Amino acid sequence: MNPDQQPLRTSRTPRAVQIVAAARDLLEERGRDELTMRALAERLGIRAPSLYKHFRNKEAVEAALVEDALADMGTALHTALAGASPTDRVPVLLAAYRRHALAHPALYRLATTGPLPRAALPERLEEWAGSPFFLATEDPHLAQALWSYAHGMVVLELDDRFPGGSDLDLTWQAGARAFTEP
Amino acid sequence: MNPDQQPLRTSRTPRAVQIVAAARDLLEERGRDELTMRALAERLGIRAPSLYKHFRNKEAVEAALVEDALADMGTALHTALAGASPTDRVPVLLAAYRRHALAHPALYRLATTGPLPRAALPERLEEWAGSPFFLATEDPHLAQALWSYAHGMVVLELDDRFPGGSDLDLTWQAGARAFTEP
DNA sequence: TCACGCGGCTAACAGCGTTAGCCATCTCTC
DNA sequence: GAGAGATGGCTAACGCTGTTAGCCGCGTGA
Numbered sequence: 001m002n003p004d005q006q007p008l009r010t011s012r013t014p015r016a017v018q019i020v021a022a023a024r025d026l027l028e029e030r031g032r033d034e035l036t037m038r039a040l041a042e043r044l045g046i047r048a049p050s051l052y053k054h055f056r057n058k059e060a061v062e063a064a065l066v067e068d069a070l071a072d073m074g075t076a077l078h079t080a081l082a083g084a085s086p087t088d089r090v091p092v093l094l095a096a097y098r099r100h101a102l103a104h105p106a107l108y109r110l111a112t113t114g115p116l117p118r119a120a121l122p123e124r125l126e127e128w129a130g131s132p133f134f135l136a137t138e139d140p141h142l143a144q145a146l147w148s149y150a151h152g153m154v155v156l157e158l159d160d161r162f163p164g165g166s167d168l169d170l171t172w173q174a175g176a177r178a179f180t181e182p
Numbered sequence: 183m184n185p186d187q188q189p190l191r192t193s194r195t196p197r198a199v200q201i202v203a204a205a206r207d208l209l210e211e212r213g214r215d216e217l218t219m220r221a222l223a224e225r226l227g228i229r230a231p232s233l234y235k236h237f238r239n240k241e242a243v244e245a246a247l248v249e250d251a252l253a254d255m256g257t258a259l260h261t262a263l264a265g266a267s268p269t270d271r272v273p274v275l276l277a278a279y280r281r282h283a284l285a286h287p288a289l290y291r292l293a294t295t296g297p298l299p300r301a302a303l304p305e306r307l308e309e310w311a312g313s314p315f316f317l318a319t320e321d322p323h324l325a326q327a328l329w330s331y332a333h334g335m336v337v338l339e340l341d342d343r344f345p346g347g348s349d350l351d352l353t354w355q356a357g358a359r360a361f362t363e364p
Numbered sequence: 365t366c367a368c369g370c371g372g373c374t375a376a377c378a379g380c381g382t383t384a385g386c387c388a389t390c391t392c393t394c
Numbered sequence: 395g396a397g398a399g400a401t402g403g404c405t406a407a408c409g410c411t412g413t414t415a416g417c418c419g420c421g422t423g424a
Contacts, residue, residue, distance in 0.1 A: 015371085036410085036411065036412085037411080037412060037413085038410090038411080038412090046371090046372070046373090047372080047373065047374085048411095048412080048413085049372090049373075049374085049413075049414080049415095050371065050372055050373075052412095052413075052414085053370075053371050053372075054371085057412075057413075058412065058413090112343075113295065113337075113341070114341060115341055115342060116341070116342075116343060127345065139356070141349075141352045141353045141355070141356035142356045142360065144344060144348065144350075144353045144356075145331065145335070145353050145354075145356045145357035145360060147334075147338075148331055148334035148335040148338055148353075148357065149327065149330055149331040149334055149357070150334070151334040151337070151338060152329075152330035152331055152332070152333040152334025152335070152337070153327070153330040153334070155295075155333070155334070155337070156329075156330055156333060159295070159296060159297055159298070160297060160298075161294075161298060162326060163309070166326065167323075168326075170323045171323045171326045171327050171330075172327075173323070174321070174323035174324045174326075174327045175327035175330070175331070178324065178327060178360045178361050179360050197402085218379085218380065218381085219380080219381060219382085220379080220380080220381090228402090228403070228404090229403080229404065229405080230380095230381080230382085231382075231383080231384095231403090231404075231405085232402065232403055232404075234381095234382075234383085235401075235402050235403075236402085239381075239382075240381065240382090
């Protein structure tokens, strides 16, 4: 477990890079339901079956998006913690998590909902992306609990599940306080 | 806001009750992807278009399932809290939440993921189902934070997102401790 | 020069939600 | 008892989805 060094990335052909970029744009612009093989191909100026020359199936395209999402989130969290004083780590981490997730909502949902395509991901990427929670809490179980809290907040906020008029800033603060040693 | 009295339920014809029951069985047995109008009809011995004599579309069938899921979860949580001493409320509530969600995983996911079909739900059902979190914390923001934590834990556990070998009992305990006044 | 592979293409299939239109049966009213 | 209308089935079909089979033009290396 070496959380300081960023893990390897899956290698992609130049065309595959273009496809993933187009898929990401399409996902964020139109939502997950409209990320179809035909719409993706159209955005690239080709027909849907041609995509299968570059990716085995749609799941493989999504796995590439998940990989990018994990890498981006990991970078955001590690960067945020690097500039935080030891007593501020939990609120700083939570703020970075929330900001990053809400800035790329559809990609966040794609990467964190449903089963993780672990077989298609680089070796230690998942662990590295989550390690900031351990760095902030210094306890493995509390780290998982804090991560669950952050994920639950984001996902409920994205789905508009909180009662209307809720001041979510205060709710995030209440959670941060609960997870900070008194 | 009267959390003690269970809210009204949507009225259903006898045939609609049968359809929802079949949909629930199908959902839990085969998963969300296989809950299709054709498969649901087949289980009832009819053809898919006939379902539209009873529900406007698939979304309406799912809304009925969501209503049942919320009512069941609300009952489970209120019942659990009724038998808890004031100091035990948070861990008792979390245990009941986890147990109930994991006992009906597909229904839980259907009811808590994506936008809530509020227009199709009885008036105060959503609020009533969530009120145990307020009863356990006596603070609205802490209640929302605790609910987010519980939802995050359940959803990550259902999706097998925690590292292999994690002792989730300990993680639940760590979270319960964080949300309990010291 | 020629083979070969890369990366396009069209046609097509099965499965999805959904609609249109038809028809048997049951019940209520006169 | 007779007719009317609602109820709840049905088939056929449409447009969408992911995906496969099979074809072909072009660029590159031997």
